Amino acid sequence: MIQQERHLIMKRGTPFGILSWAFLGLLGLGSAMAVAAPGATGGAQAPGASLQQGSPQQGSPELEERQPEQRRQLTGVDYCMACHGYDGAGDTTIDDNGLAHNIYVDPERFGSSVHYTDDLKDCLGCHVAGFTVFPHENTSTKTCLNCHEDHFPEYEAIKLNLEKSVHNDNDKAHLDCSACHSPHAVKRATQATPTEKNMACIDCHEGRFNESGESLLERHSWHPMAKIHLYNLPCIACHSQPDESQPGQHAFKHLITRDGASRDCNDCHEPSGKMPWYLAAMGAPPDPDSFKNIESKTYLTGSSRNSLLDMAALLLLAATFLGCCGHGFLRYFFARRRAAQ
Amino acid sequence: MTTTTGTANATHEHTGKVYLATIVDRAWHWIHALGIVLLVLTGMNIHFADTFGVLSFESAVELHNIVGIVVSFDWGLWFFYNLFSLRFRFYLPSRDELPPGLLKQAMYYGYGIFMGREHPFHINSRRKFNPLQKLSYLGVMFVLVPFQIVTGLFLYSMFTGYSVYDSNLSMLFSLVHYLGAIIAACFVMAHVYLTTTGHQPLSLLQFMITGWHDDEGP
Ligand code: HEM
Numbered sequence: 001m002i003q004q005e006r007h008l009i010m011k012r013g014t015p016f017g018i019l020s021w022a023f024l025g026l027l028g029l030g031s032a033m034a035v036a037a038p039g040a041t042g043g044a045q046a047p048g049a050s051l052q053q054g055s056p057q058q059g060s061p062e063l064e065e066r067q068p069e070q071r072r073q074l075t076g077v078d079y080c081m082a083c084h085g086y087d088g089a090g091d092t093t094i095d096d097n098g099l100a101h102n103i104y105v106d107p108e109r110f111g112s113s114v115h116y117t118d119d120l121k122d123c124l125g126c127h128v129a130g131f132t133v134f135p136h137e138n139t140s141t142k143t144c145l146n147c148h149e150d151h152f153p154e155y156e157a158i159k160l161n162l163e164k165s166v167h168n169d170n171d172k173a174h175l176d177c178s179a180c181h182s183p184h185a186v187k188r189a190t191q192a193t194p195t196e197k198n199m200a201c202i203d204c205h206e207g208r209f210n211e212s213g214e215s216l217l218e219r220h221s222w223h224p225m226a227k228i229h230l231y232n233l234p235c236i237a238c239h240s241q242p243d244e245s246q247p248g249q250h251a252f253k254h255l256i257t258r259d260g261a262s263r264d265c266n267d268c269h270e271p272s273g274k275m276p277w278y279l280a281a282m283g284a285p286p287d288p289d290s291f292k293n294i295e296s297k298t299y300l301t302g303s304s305r306n307s308l309l310d311m312a313a314l315l316l317l318a319a320t321f322l323g324c325c326g327h328g329f330l331r332y333f334f335a336r337r338r339a340a341q
Numbered sequence: 342m343t344t345t346t347g348t349a350n351a352t353h354e355h356t357g358k359v360y361l362a363t364i365v366d367r368a369w370h371w372i373h374a375l376g377i378v379l380l381v382l383t384g385m386n387i388h389f390a391d392t393f394g395v396l397s398f399e400s401a402v403e404l405h406n407i408v409g410i411v412v413s414f415d416w417g418l419w420f421f422y423n424l425f426s427l428r429f430r431f432y433l434p435s436r437d438e439l440p441p442g443l444l445k446q447a448m449y450y451g452y453g454i455f456m457g458r459e460h461p462f463h464i465n466s467r468r469k470f471n472p473l474q475k476l477s478y479l480g481v482m483f484v485l486v487p488f489q490i491v492t493g494l495f496l497y498s499m500f501t502g503y504s505v506y507d508s509n510l511s512m513l514f515s516l517v518h519y520l521g522a523i524i525a526a527c528f529v530m531a532h533v534y535l536t537t538t539g540h541q542p543l544s545l546l547q548f549m550i551t552g553w554h555d556d557e558g559p
C-alpha cells in the first residue's frame with residue numbers, strides 16, 4: 001500500500017497522470033449531475049428530496065387523530081431534520097448506559113445509510129411512539145432485533161464478543177449495539193469506507209472519551225507509518241484480534257485496548273498475519289486458498305517480514321560478529337603467551 | 342592496541358614498501374565502505390521499521406535510495422577503472438592458487454596466525470591479494486554488489502513509477518535484496534576484522550589510506 005500510494009503520487013505528476021485525473025474529475029462531475037437530476041434512478045436521494053411520502057403509523061395513536069395532510073407532513077424526514085439535522089443540536093441527557101444522549105442526526109450520513117436508502121425513508125418507522133408530540137414524551141423506539149429477527153443467531157455470537165470487550169467489561173459503560181453503530185449511519189461492512197467505519201469509534205474517542213487529551217495522531221505516533229495506517233485502515237484492524245473459531249464478520253467484534261493492541265508489523269503483514277482475516281471479514285471468502293492470493297497482494301517492503309527468516313538472519317549476523325571477536329581474542333591471547341615466553 | 346599479532350616475530354625480512362592502491366582505488370573503496378555501511382543501516386531501518394527506528398521510515402527510504410545510486414555509480418568507477426587499467430589481474434586467482442593456495446591461506450587464519458607464523462603470501466607488484474582475498478573480493482564485487490544494485494534499482498524503479506508496481510515481484514525482489522543485505526553485512530564485519538591481520542593491526546588500514554603496502558616480499 002505504501003508503495004502503491006507513492007507510486008500513485010509519482011504518476012500524478014506525469015502528463016498521463018494529469019490527463020487521467022482530469023478524466024476522473026469529469027466522470028465524477030457527470031455522475032453527480034445524473035444523481036441530482038429529478039427522477040434519477042439508482043442514486044440515493046438525500047433526505048431533503050424525499051419529503052411527504054411516509055405512511056400513517058400503526059403504533060402512534062396521537063397520529064391517528066390528525067388530519068391526513070398533517071399526518072404526512074409529520075412523518076417526513078425533513079420535518080424532524082428541522083431540529084435534529086441542525087448541527088447545534090447535540091448531547092442532551094446522560095443515558096442509563098453512561099453515554100450522552102445525542103439528538104443530532106447528520107443528514108448526510110443518514111442519507112447514505114441503508115436505513116434511509118433501503119426504503120425506510122421515514123423516522124417514525126423506528127421511532128414508533130411519543131415522537132409526534134413536543135417535547136417528545138413516553139417515547140418508544142424499535143431495537144435492531146424488532147426488525148432483524150432473522151439475524152438473531154449472529155446477534156448472539158456478536159453479543160458474546162461484546163461482553164468480552166472493553167465496551168462492556170468495565171465499570172464506566174455498558175454499551176449496546178446502537179451506542180456505536182448508530183442506526184442513523186448504518187452501512188454494509190463492504191460498502192462503508194474506513195472513515196465511515198471509524199466514525200463508530202472516533203465519535204467518542206476523539207471527544208468525550210479521550211482520556212489522554214491527545215489527538216488521535218499523537219496517540220498513534222509510535223507507529224513508524226502512523227498517518228498511512230490511521231487514515232486508511234479501520235481502527236479494529238489493530239484494536240481487535242480475530243478468533244479462528246469465528247471466521248468472517250464476527251472475528252473482529254472482540255475489541256482490545258491500547259495495551260492489548262498489537263504493535264508488531266508482522267501481526268498483519270506476515271503471511272500468517274491477521275490481514276487476510278480482516279479482508280475476509282470485508283467480503284473476501286474466508287477459505288485458505290484465497291488467503292494465499294491476498295497475502296501476495298498485501299506484501300509491503302520492509303513491513304512484510306517472516307520471523308523465521310529474520311531469526312536466521314540475525315543468528316548469521318551474530319555468529320559472524322562473535323566469530324570475529326573470538327578469533328581476535330585468540331590472536332591476542334596467543335600473542336601474549338608468546339611474548340611471555 | 343599495541344600488541345603485535347600475526348607475523349610480528351616472524352623471521353621473514355621485509356624488503357620494503359610497495360605502492361599498490363592508487364588514488365582511484367582508495368577513492369572508490371572508501372566511498373563504497375561508507376556507502377555500504379549506510380545502506381546496511383538504512384536498509385535495516387526499512388526492514389525493521391517498528392523496532393530499529395533510528396530514522397523515520399520515510400527518511401530511511403530516501404537516504405537509502407540516494408546512497409544506493411551513489412554506490413551504483415561507484416561500482417561503475419571500480420569496474421571501468423580496473424578494466425581499462427588492467428588491474429583486474431590482481432583479482433584473478435592463478436591456477437596454482439586454486440585450491441591449494443586457498444587452503445594454505447585458510448590454514449594460516451585458522452592456525453598459523455595464532456602461532457605467530459609468517460603470512461603464506463607476500464605482497465609485491467604482481468600480487469596485491471592473497472588467494473582468499475581474491476576470491477572474496479571477486480565474489481563481493483562481481484556478484485554481491487551488482488546483485489544488490491540490480492535488485493535495488495528494480496525496486497527503486499517500481500517505487501518511482503518508472504516501471505509498473507507489482508506486489509508479487511516486489512515481494513520476490515525485496516526478499517532477495519534483504520538476503521543479499523545480510524550477506525553484505527556479514528562481509529563488512531568479517532572484512533573489517535580481517536584488515537587487522539596485516540603485519541601490524543593497523544598496517545592494512547594504513548595501506549588503504551596511503552596506498553603503500555608494507556609487506557613486500559617474494
Ligand atoms: C550492498 C548494498 C545494499 C544493501 C545492504 C541494501 C539493503 C537493503 C535492505 C535491508 C532493504 C530492506 C528490504 C526489506 O526489508 O524488504 C532494502 C530495501 C531497498 N533498497 Fe537496498 N540495499 C543495498 C543496495 C541498494 C541499491 C544499490 C539500491 C538502488 C537504488 C537500493 C534500493 C532499495 C530500495 C528501493 C529498497 C526498498 C525500500 C523502499 O525504498 O521502500 N538498495 N535495501
Ligand code: HEM
Binds near residue numbers: 478482533536545546
Ligand atoms: C568500514 C568499512 C571498511 C573498511 C574499514 C575497509 C578496509 C579495507 C582495507 C584496510 C583494505 C586493504 C586490505 C587488503 O588489502 O585487503 C580493504 C580492501 C578492500 N575492500 Fe574494504 N573496507 C571497508 C568496507 C568495504 C566494503 C563495504 C567493500 C565492498 C563492498 C570493500 C571492498 C574492498 C575491496 C574490493 C578491497 C580490495 C581493494 C583494492 O582493490 O585495492 N571494503 N578494505
